[in-house]
Amino acid sequence: MNSLEVAKRIEKIAEEKGISGAELARRMGTDRSTITRYYKGDRKISMDEIPKFAEVLEVDVIELLLGYDVKNVSLLSERKIAIPVLGPIACGDPILAKENIESYIYKPADSLPSGDIFALQAKGDSMEPSIPNGAIVLLRAQPEVENGEIAAVLVNGDEEATLKRVRKENGFIWLVPDNPKHELKQISEDYPARIIGKAISYEMIL
Template sequence: MIDIQKLKEIMANNLKKQLNRKGISQTMMARDLNIPEMTVSNWVKGKTYPRPDKIQLMADYFGITRTQLTEEAPSNLTPLAPQTVPIPVLGTIACGEPILAEENVTEYIYESPDQLPSGNLFYLKAKGTSMEPTIPDGSYVLVREQPEVENGAIAAVLVNGDTEATLKRIKRQGDMVILMPDNPNYSPFIITRDNPARIIGQAIQFTQKL
């Protein structure tokens, strides 16, 4: 006899594991897959079980097989060391070039794919102290390429005629968008027609080299 509750628990555990592996939230996955957030929440809590088409949709989203969501993983297996992938570090942006064009890359940082969120990723090196204490000067900030971020999130933003990428917190007041530094010693930057700026991604995390 099939234990439906056990299947729900296995699905819930595997789904949480994949969300953590990719570094994304339930809300982000729901938005990316166009699934109601409450539906995803019920799957993660083990309250309901997804339909086969939704299981396949999530498997494709995570880049895994369906069984990695539906079956209990053996506990006696030793995981192999994953291959690393190169994440580009952007420097000065060449006018008219795609953000991740080779001309814009100064170096690469190699990361384990198991520790990375989904999407097109790049690093920016924080310059200056405008985002301290949140982001220290010289930190390497991992950014996921996307044209919009939620209010209050830290974004990578192109300024100075799309030639310089900076990190600032996005604040919206009506139709006005403000680039806010976390350091109170710096002034906000209000995006206007005379002071244009363009969001190119959301800051995910930062690291520092010794």
């Protein structure tokens, strides 16, 4: 993403809509000098700010990122949803807090199930061959999954999210890797864990 090009698109759209720099700053919850620095290229716009700018300006995120007016371009006519990709989990913060969001990916709205959708990047080979190392996994936020489904699970004091298959047997819950080289873990007082989402699909990002 070229931050300056995005800033110039934001400036142009704001001018066309009669939104001054001061008013844009107010709507964004920042100060006028920050907006000026964006426009001049002295400060980069981060990926997690793009959906907010799009909401404030009432345009699609694709228009800000690529310069296309998706209402008039048939190939980009599908409404896109910004899906947060979580990085390290900030202790004590809600799972989708800004501090936990590393980047965004964009998917057509009609390709997604209902509910809050987020993503994680698989790290390591514990879920191979089902989920390759490095894959971006889409998940629907939910506190439970059915027996045998793959879930995102918070471990390590709610600071680390891991992907594991959930097995329920005789009142016990096990976190099971698909790769037999890794050991399974039983959720217990000694190994507390909390399900935060169900895996929907994955894709490899080149």
